[in-house]
Amino acid sequence: MTPKQLHAQDFGFVLGPRINAAGRMDNMCIGIECLLTEDWSTAQRLAQELEQLNRTRRHVEGEMRAQADSIVQTLATETDIEVDENTSDSGDDLITQEVNTQFATTHKTSHTDTRSIILYQDDWHQGVIGIVAGRLKESHYLPSIVFAPADTEQTGEDDAIKGSARSIAGVHIRDAIEQVAERQPDLISHFGGHAMAAGLTLKRRNFEPFVDAFNEVMAQMDDDVFAEQKFTDGPLQAGDFSLWFAEHLADASIWGHGFAPPIFDGVFEVLSFKILKDKHLKLSLRYPDVQYPIEAICFNFDNDAWDYRAKKVHLLFQLDINEWNGKQSLQLMVKDLAVVEQG
Known part of the structure; x- marks a missing residue:
């Protein structure tokens, strides 16, 4: 870096x-x-x-x-x-x-x-x-x-x-x-x-x-x-699920206490999931009009609360860029989730 x-x-x-x-x-x-x-x-x-x-x-x-x-x-x-x-x-x-x-x-x-x-x-x-x-x-x-x-x-x-x-x-x-x-x-x-x-x-x-x-x-x-209240800046359009948009949000560098970074929500179809190290939930998702799978991760997730039959989930998330072996990819950092449809 x-x-x-x-x-x-x-x-x-x-x-x-x-x-x-x-x-x-x-x-x-x-x-x-x-x-x-x-x-x-x-x-x-x-x-x-x-x-x-x-x-x-x-x-x-x-x-x-x-x-x-x-x-x-x-x-x-x-x-x-x-x-x-x-x-x-x-x-x-x-x-x-x-x-x-x-x-x-x-x-x-x-x-x-x-x-x-x-x-x-x-x-x-x-x-x-x-x-x-x-x-x-x-x-x-x-x-x-x-x-x-x-x-x-x-x-x-x-x-x-x-x-x-x-x-x-x-x-x-x-x-x-x-x-x-x-x-x-x-x-x-x-x-x-x-x-x-x-x-x-x-x-x-x-x-x-x-x-x-x-x-x-x-x-x-x-x-x-x-009683915890969680706020969202609303759903994203299909074109917003891009590295370009995630980079521009990160480059703003204006977020902090009293001016929280943008957080979004949306309903996604679950394509697949993995439990990593017995405590992290990794999801592969589909969003309407997005032509490629969207990767998401929820750190320190209560695995007992995960429904393995989940077909659709409502996520509260932030956009993030995952870097691995010199390659960048879009990733959703999940802050909260709810299963809205079971398979």
Whole structure:
């Protein structure tokens, strides 16, 4: 790739994670030195170190995400059973807690709504808790806070744990944590952040009281806040499914927070599909008046939710350019899908 081929997303999603991996997994000075050095061989050596650190980061993140998803699924199942067994109750919130030497996690839910995901495990790595919290927020559309020990060698009740929070529209996560701190000053050692992300530190013994206090704040919010709304710029014409149009959208380089990139929707015929690495759904599609198959991919898709009989799907997607072995092809990045017709 030449400098002329670089886009803003390459800095955000290719270069950025590798530079940040140094601070997450080892020492941030590696990334800084790589950027500042004027010696090419030194830059290459440091870039290779960053690449290896990023691979380690991805591995650790993957393991933590799998564990977090498993915990959330287990607790949701236990809560469903408990709800069924208590349908005659007055409607008070149910609390499901599970604690052992491996993990401590609290998940609080009402009979109909879950308001947050807050998890902790003794062997989690604090360098990637923010990433995992972000993934949980995206997949469940709930404010998510993931904690890890400040020092994995010190996991006693009075030892510090650090949390990283990610939020949804309508929930100012820093202000929510501040409300907890005002109501119970002894729970949180310190915190900071902004509307969509925050960090905090507390003693391990205060984890469960914090979860209860945070959910009390969430319980005061309107139900509509927790109902995700997805917007579309509408359907595309057949001629818009082209590399030329995708390149022009990418070259605009004006998209970002507060000015989201265009996202489209449409109904497609499913020609074929593949499940990649047990977690990605790859589709080959046909669209009216388009003379060639259109490739699409949905990353981190819940394979259990896929209907293998799907004949037509309604997609919410962004246009993307897939590059492989020096060749470019149009690809749809699927943000959401619904099966509208079965074969």
